[in-house]
Amino acid sequence: xxxxxxxxxxxxxxxxxxxxxxxxxxxxxxxxxxxxxxxxxxxxxxxxxxxxxxxxxxxxxxxxxxxxxxxxxxxxxxxxxxxxxxxxxxxxxxxxxxxxxxxxxxxxxxxxxxxxxxxxxxxxxxxxxxxxxxxxxxxxxxxxxxxxxxxxxxxxxxxxxxxxxxxxxxxxxxxxxxxxxxxxxxxxxxxxxxxxxxxxxxxxxxxxxxxxxxxxxxxxxxxxxxxxxxxxxxxxxxxxxxxxxxxxxxxxxxxxxxxxxxxxxxxxxxxxxxxxxxxxxxxxxxxxxxxxxxxxxxxxxxxxxx
Ligand code: DON
Numbered sequence: 175x176x177x178x179x180x181x182x183x184x185x186x187x188x189x190x191x192x193x194x195x196x197x198x199x200x201x202x203x204x205x206x207x208x209x210x211x212x213x214x215x216x217x218x219x220x221x222x223x224x225x226x227x228x229x230x231x232x233x234x235x236x237x238x239x240x241x242x243x244x245x246x247x248x249x250x251x252x253x254x255x256x257x258x259x260x261x262x263x264x265x266x267x268x269x270x271x272x273x274x275x276x277x278x279x280x281x282x283x284x285x286x287x288x289x290x291x292x293x294x295x296x297x298x299x300x301x302x303x304x305x306x307x308x309x310x311x312x313x314x315x316x317x318x319x320x321x322x323x324x325x326x327x328x329x330x331x332x333x334x335x336x337x338x339x340x341x342x343x344x345x346x347x348x349x350x351x352x353x354x355x356x357x358x359x360x361x362x363x364x365x366x367x368x369x370x371x372x373x374x375x376x377x378x379x380x381x382x383x384x385x386x387x388x389x390x391x392x393x394x395x396x397x398x399x400x401x402x403x404x405x406x407x408x409x410x411x412x413x414x415x416x417x418x419x420x421x422x423x424x425x426x427x428x429x430x431x432x433x434x435x436x437x438x439x440x441x442x443x444x445x446x447x448x449x450x451x452x453x454x455x456x457x458x459x460x461x462x463x464x465x466x467x468x469x470x471x472x473x474x475x476x477x478x479x480x
Pocket of ligand 1: 431
C-alpha cells in the first residue's frame with residue numbers, strides 16, 4: 175500500500191492542471207496549490223501515508239459527515255423531517271430547489287442541508303456548547319485530542335457569509351430553522367473550519383469502513399445500519415452535482431470539501447483521506463479525485479469491483 179501511495183504522490187507532482195484554490199473564503203486562498211497528501215487507514219490499525227499527509231488543512235464540507243452522524247445520534251429518523259436524502263444535481267451553495275421544496279434542503283451535504291443539520295443539533299443550546307460537542311466527537315473518532323478549529327478561517331467565512339446567510343434566512347422564512355440565523359451560521363462556519371491532516375481524517379473515517387465500529391480500538395460509533403446509510407448518502411450526494419462523476423470514476427462513498435480534501439470509504443477495506451487544494455469547476459479537489467481513481471484501479475477497492 176505504501177508503494178501505491180508513493181507512486182500516486184509522484185504522479186500527482188507532475189500534474190500541470192491542478193484546478194483552482196477556493197478564494198471565495200479569502201483565508202483559504204493563501205494555501206499553496208502544490209500540496210498533495212494521501213493516507214489510508216485500515217481496520218487493523220495500519221496507517222499508510224504519502225506526501226503532505228501530516229500537513230493540516232481546512233476540512234470544510236467534510237465536516238458535514240460528522241455533524242450528520244451526530245444529528246442522527248440525537249434525532250434518529252426524525253432528522254429526515256429537517257432535511258431530505260436525495261441528490262440535488264445542483265451546486266453546493268444553490269438556493270433554487272429550496273423555493274420549490276418549501277425550504278427543506280435536499281440532503282445533509284449541500285450547504286443548506288448542513289445548516290439545517292447543525293440547527294437540529296443545537297436543540298436550544300448555545301453555539302459554544304454545540305461546537306464543543308462537535309469537536310469532542312471528531313477528536314473521539316480520530317482518537318486525537320489535538321484537532322481544533324481554525325478561528326481565522328471561521329471569521330473569514332463569517333465576513334463573506336452572504337450566500338450562506340441567504341440560504342439560512344430563506345429556510346427560516348419557511349419555519350425550517352429554530353435558532354437565530356447568525357448563531358446557526360457561526361456554528362456552521364466553525365464546524366467547517368476544523369483543521370485536520372490526512373492521517374487524522376483517515377482515522378476519523380474508520381468507523382464507516384467496518385459497519386460502524388473502529389475495529390482496532392474496538393469501539394462502536396454507530397449501528398451497522400447507520401454506517402451503511404451514511405455511506406449511501408456520501409456516494410449519492412457527497413460531491414454535489416459532481417456525485418455522479420465521482421461514482422463513475424472512483425465508485426466509493428466520498429465527501430469533498432473546498433479546502434481540497436476528500437474523505438472516501440472503501441467498505442471493509444480502508445478509510446482514505448486525500449488532499450490537494452486545487453478544485454475543479456464544481457468545487458471538488460481536482461487531483462484528489464484523480465488520485466482516488468488511481469488508487470481504486472490499483473487496489474480494486476471500488477464497491478463495484480475492478
Ligand atoms: O459554506 C461553505 O461554502 C463552506 N464552508 C463549505 C463548502 C464546501 O466545502 C463545498 N465543498 N466542496
